[in-house]
Amino acid sequence: MNLEDIKSKIKEAREASKDRKFTQTFDLVFNLQNIDLKQPSSKVDVGVALESDLRPKKFKILAIIDHSVTGAEEVFDKVIYSEELIALKGNMSEIRKITHGFDKFVVQANYMPQFAQILGRFLGPMNKMPSPKLGMVITAKTALPELYQKIQKTVHLQTKKNLVIQASVGSEKESDETIAKNIQHVYDTLIHALPGHENNLKNSGIKLTMGKLVRL
Numbered sequence: 348m349n350l351e352d353i354k355s356k357i358k359e360a361r362e363a364s365k366d367r368k369f370t371q372t373f374d375l376v377f378n379l380q381n382i383d384l385k386q387p388s389s390k391v392d393v394g395v396a397l398e399s400d401l402r403p404k405k406f407k408i409l410a411i412i413d414h415s416v417t418g419a420e421e422v423f424d425k426v427i428y429s430e431e432l433i434a435l436k437g438n439m440s441e442i443r444k445i446t447h448g449f450d451k452f453v454v455q456a457n458y459m460p461q462f463a464q465i466l467g468r469f470l471g472p473m474n475k476m477p478s479p480k481l482g483m484v485i486t487a488k489t490a491l492p493e494l495y496q497k498i499q500k501t502v503h504l505q506t507k508k509n510l511v512i513q514a515s516v517g518s519e520k521e522s523d524e525t526i527a528k529n530i531q532h533v534y535d536t537l538i539h540a541l542p543g544h545e546n547n548l549k550n551s552g553i554k555l556t557m558g559k560l561v562r563l
Contacts, residue, residue: 348433348563356553356561361519363509364558370403371556372515372528373531379510380549382542387468389505394481395514395536399482400499408498411462415487416455422491429458436465443543444509446470451498452477458485478503500501509550512537519555530563 357373382389405429410423411432419426424528427435427445435441453547454462454477474481477483480499482494499501502514516529530553541547552560 349365349533350527350531353530353563354523356563357523357526357530360553360558360561363561364555367557370400371519372471373519373521373530374515374556375447375512375516375530376380376554376560377512377514377537377551378507378549379512379541379547382510382547384506384508384510389542391490391504391512391540392478392480392538393504393536393540394478395502395533396497396500397502397516397532398519399517399525400527401502401515401517403520405499407448408451408453408495409445409492410451410485411458412453412454412455413458414483416485416489417487418491422495423453429455429461430456432461432465442466442469444474446475449475451475451483453483453485453494453498456486464533483562488560502533504533504540512552516553532534534563 360373383388398430407424409425409427410419411429412419413429416524435445446466452475458543467476481503482497485494495510497561504512504514506512514533516533517526538544538548551563554560
């Protein structure tokens, strides 16, 4: 996908959107075809690290760890230690605060079974379960500041029940050049991840949050 052509579409998407009282994001929409999602080998599940944050406001990230992981409280928005995780079981008031109050979750690997048991059935439908492929299941040796920054910039491309993938690729405050590079990177990564490559892409488009879709 040519960078100059993408820039032209970005300009068109900007012009197709009214000014809003909040900062919008650029969203990509990919419509797929000729894929049997019942086959695990046909599914897409990859992360793409972009040149800019996915949205103007940072993701609020909660980490669930034990005391062998150091420095987490200085990096993440909130830390819950293993003993606190266990105490959450059945406490619906606190579970609701956590599941609705944070965008992303980072979990120490040895606590994933407990995390899934206590919070998984709530976070799963909200598409907030931590993905090992995105580095969100950690060890005591994980570089936490780098992980925090990576999460802010990484878009998750994933097929679920429908042949549609949507992904944010940056704030409208970013330059056309930056957004274009992000789109190009996401597009190339997706094409490579699809079992039939270009043959599985029906069409694609870009839009601002509240704007009209512009075909790419």
